[in-house]
Amino acid sequence: MRKKVVIVGGGIIGLCCAYYLNEEGHEVVVIDKSNIQSGASFVNAGYLVPSHIIPLAAPGMINQGIRYMFNTSSAFYMKPRMEPDFLKWAWYFKKSSTAAKVKKAIPVIKDINLLSKELYFAIKASGDLGDFHLEKQGLLMVYQTTKYEEAEAKTAERVRAFGLEVRHLDSEAIKALQPDRELHALGAYHYLCDAHTTPGEFMNGMTAFLSKAGVQIHRNETVKSFTVLNNRITGIVTDKGNFDTDEVILAAGSWSAGLAKKLAVPLPLQAGKGYCIDIEESTGIRMPTLLCEAKIAVTPMSGCTRFAGTMEFSGINSTIRRERVAAIIKGVEQYYKGFRIPEQYRERAKYGLRPVSPDGLPYIGRVSTLKNLLLATGHAMMGWSLGPVTGKLISELVSEKKLSLDISPFHPERKF
Numbered sequence: 278m279r280k281k282v283v284i285v286g287g288g289i290i291g292l293c294c295a296y297y298l299n300e301e302g303h304e305v306v307v308i309d310k311s312n313i314q315s316g317a318s319f320v321n322a323g324y325l326v327p328s329h330i331i332p333l334a335a336p337g338m339i340n341q342g343i344r345y346m347f348n349t350s351s352a353f354y355m356k357p358r359m360e361p362d363f364l365k366w367a368w369y370f371k372k373s374s375t376a377a378k379v380k381k382a383i384p385v386i387k388d389i390n391l392l393s394k395e396l397y398f399a400i401k402a403s404g405d406l407g408d409f410h411l412e413k414q415g416l417l418m419v420y421q422t423t424k425y426e427e428a429e430a431k432t433a434e435r436v437r438a439f440g441l442e443v444r445h446l447d448s449e450a451i452k453a454l455q456p457d458r459e460l461h462a463l464g465a466y467h468y469l470c471d472a473h474t475t476p477g478e479f480m481n482g483m484t485a486f487l488s489k490a491g492v493q494i495h496r497n498e499t500v501k502s503f504t505v506l507n508n509r510i511t512g513i514v515t516d517k518g519n520f521d522t523d524e525v526i527l528a529a530g531s532w533s534a535g536l537a538k539k540l541a542v543p544l545p546l547q548a549g550k551g552y553c554i555d556i557e558e559s560t561g562i563r564m565p566t567l568l569c570e571a572k573i574a575v576t577p578m579s580g581c582t583r584f585a586g587t588m589e590f591s592g593i594n595s596t597i598r599r600e601r602v603a604a605i606i607k608g609v610e611q612y613y614k615g616f617r618i619p620e621q622y623r624e625r626a627k628y629g630l631r632p633v634s635p636d637g638l639p640y641i642g643r644v645s646t647l648k649n650l651l652l653a654t655g656h657a658m659m660g661w662s663l664g665p666v667t668g669k670l671i672s673e674l675v676s677e678k679k680l681s682l683d684i685s686p687f688h689p690e691r692k693f
């Protein structure tokens with residue numbers, strides 16, 4: 278049955294929902310408060326990471342957060358706040374950070390990531406978005422210290438045990454992969470299962486395709502509230518007008534919790550800010566590389582090399598903390614031999630807010646209190662990787678089709 282579906286949010290998640298819902302023949306409307314040119318879905322590192330099977334909420338992370346609470350230039354930062362929503366989220370995060378929960382999450386994260394990567398390649402093969410950048414060179418995890426060598430060796434072993442291909446590289450082998458820009462490195466693990474993209478190019482290709490395909494995209498329009506009758510959302514109220522609807526997809530990234538609250542739906546979610554610096558000139562960097570000690574992601578993209586990093590829990594705000602950007606620059610310059618980030622690019626750092634659930638797993642599915650609300654948010658550090666699979670699953674739910682995978686671990690009302 279053809280339904281009218283309104284999607285709140287035009288980030289990677291909202292647009293991928295629109296893509297698959299449109300393919301199923303539904304009437305689709307996307308509403309976004311921005312002009313769909315900024316935010317997490319534009320500034321991310323563009324990695325598709327089946328290798329990242331260990332969620333953020335892992336043993337030791339809370340202690341790290343407490344240690345770094347007063348260090349405003351650390352890669353991981355939690356601003357101390359007495360806000361009830363933040364305190365509740367932090368409590369759930371702590372409860373999720375156990376070895377047993379991480380063990381349970383690993384196969385779930387692996388399967389959903391592998392399916393999403395396949396879907397990226399299927400979108401590319403369809404030609405719908407033209408010939409966008411999607412490369413399968415894998416991801417290098419480069420380390421400089423023996424402490425990280427040990428930790429990375431353990432992670433690599435864990436990933437290998439799940440059937441993913443990882444190989445160890447010494448500094449000579451790293452040089453052979455990237456001869457034009459040498460690294461100060463003790464060694465690296467090369468995750469051959471990963472791929473990378475250029476986010477802005479994909480996002481612009483997607484909006485252009487959707488508009489041509491008949492999806493209505495309302496930019497610069499903010500969803501303010503909802504009308505509800507008999508446990509069903511009957512209308513969506515924006516600053517410019519009203520929309521009626523059969524189904525509502527809440528894909529508003531870090532703002533989803535605030536909107537869910539208007540519908541009396543509890544949604545533990547915090548914004549995790551990250552920054553990126555793009556260099557639009559030759560850098561000699563060929564390989565997507567995670568600089569382990571500095572926690573910086575480096576990606577060769579179409580038209581630039583991107584350096585991205587930091588996870589800052591300081592609420593929803595648009596402050597660019599210069600000390601954090603400086604830490605990214607310093608980190609990069611400590612890894613790449615003789616490399617300096619030119620002055621003009623330092624001033625142009627951009628930020629995005631990752632929507633972070635307490636256990637690092639997304640919220641995908643319906644809620645029990647409203648018959649026509651579906652959540653598609655909370656993807657934290659994997660939202661770029663998981664865009665297509667989330668869109669496909671949401672479209673299968675709306676179309677009442679068999680699901681491509683078990684979504685019970687992503688239930689929006691799961692217990693933490």
Ligand SMILES: Cc1cc2nc3c(=O)[nH]c(=O)nc-3n(C[C@H](O)[C@H](O)[C@H](O)COP(=O)(O)OP(=O)(O)OC[C@H]3O[C@@H](n4cnc5c(N)ncnc54)[C@H](O)[C@@H]3O)c2cc1C
Pocket residue numbers: 285286287288289290291308309310311313316317318319320321322323324325326498499500501528529530531532533536549550551552553574585586628629630631632653654655656657658659660661662663
């Ligand atoms: C620095 C950085 C690096 C990252 N690297 C990677 C990576 O390499 N791989 C990976 O998988 N993930 C990565 N991520 C995470 C990933 O980018 C996010 O998880 C993902 O972009 C979230 O997408 P989203 O669509 O849920 O949210 P968003 O992109 O934030 O989109 C939500 C949209 O909702 C709109 N909206 C909000 N409120 C309203 C309202 N009231 N009315 C209308 N519209 C509204 C917003 O304007 C926004 O456009 C990274 C993130 C950052 C910040």
